[in-house]
Amino acid sequence: xxxxxxxxxxxxxxxxxxxxxxxxxxxxxxxxxxxxxxxxxxxxxxxxxxxxxxxxxxxxxxxxxxxxxxxxxxxxxxxxxxxxxxxxxxxxxxxxxxxxxxxxxxxxxxxxxxxxxxxxxxxxxxxxxxxxxxxxxxxxxxxxxxxxxxxxxxxxxxx
Numbered sequence: 210x211x212x213x214x215x216x217x218x219x220x221x222x223x224x225x226x227x228x229x230x231x232x233x234x235x236x237x238x239x240x241x242x243x244x245x246x247x248x249x250x251x252x253x254x255x256x257x258x259x260x261x262x263x264x265x266x267x268x269x270x271x272x273x274x275x276x277x278x279x280x281x282x283x284x285x286x287x288x289x290x291x292x293x294x295x296x297x298x299x300x301x302x303x304x305x306x307x308x309x310x311x312x313x314x315x316x317x318x319x320x321x322x323x324x325x326x327x328x329x330x331x332x333x334x335x336x337x338x339x340x341x342x343x344x345x346x347x348x349x350x351x352x353x354x355x356x357x358x359x360x361x362x363x364x365x366x367x368x
Contacts (some may be wrong), residue, residue, distance in 0.1 A: 210212070210226060210228045210230065210266075210267075211226075211227050211228075211264055211265060211275075212224060212226055212227070212265040213225050213252055213262065213264055213309075213352055214228055214262070214263040214264075215255035215256060215259075215263075216255060216257040216259065216261070217255050217258045217264050217363065218258075218259050219361070220359075220360075221251075221359075222362050223249075223251035223255060225251070225252065225307075227242065227330075228243075228332060229302065229332055231243040231244075231245065231247075231302075231356050232301065234296050237313075238312060239311065240264070240278065240313065241295055241298065241308060241309070241310050242264075242306040242311070243296075243302065243305055243307075244284075244305075244306055244308070244309050245306065245336060245340070246304035246305075246306050246336070246348060246351065246352070247262070247272045247305045247356075248355060249355065249356065249359070249360060250355075250356035250357070250359070251360060252284075252350075253309075253366075254358075254363055254364075254365050254366075254367060255359070256282050256283070256284050256304045256309070257284065257323065257365070260281045262279075262280060262281065262282045262309075262311055263277055263278065263325065264277070264278040264311065265278075265334075267321055267324045268321055268324065269324065269325070269326060269327040270326060270328075272328070273320050273321035273322045273323040274318060274319075274320070274321050275318065275319045275320070276299065276316070277306070277317045277319075278315075278316055278343075279314055279315040280311050280312045280315070281311070281312050282309050282312065283308060283309075283310045284307050284309055284310075285307060285310065286306065287305075287306075291308065291310065292308055294306055302340075303328065303337060303340035303341040303343075304336065304337070304339075304340030304343070317351075320328070325365050327329055334362050347348075363368075
């Protein structure tokens with residue numbers, strides 16, 4: 210599990226948890242993650258207008274540690290050649306909508322002493338089951354209805 214934060218120059222800061230098998234370390238300065246269908250599309254919209262992103266990881270077991278990756282990112286949809294080049298790095302997951310390719314500019318660690326211990330039970334299946342039930346056409350309709358405008362009313366790019 211990790212968290213993604215983005216923001217435009219003005220407006221609402223977005224902070225979202227991410228999970229499943231959706232992150233790949235490409236090299237010491239680059240990570241790639243698979244963005245699944247969600248109730249909004251804030252990350253992609255923010256990055257298209259103000260290209261800055263932070264990923265945060267917390268240790269929930271073992272020694273306390275927080276890791277933050279700061280940088281810039283590009284978003285690739287299924288029609289982009291970069292999608293085709295990299296989608297094979299991930300398992301086939303219904304509802305996959307974008308790849309976020311992050312160039313890491315800074316790394317910060319901190320103690321994480323206030324983060325509680327938590328036991329991992331399993332991944333949640335609800336999003337996966339829902340996306341499977343929608344099928345490709347249903348997902349396209351959902352994206353048009355829920356993922357074209359940010360919470361602040363900013364329109365998504367058509368990439």
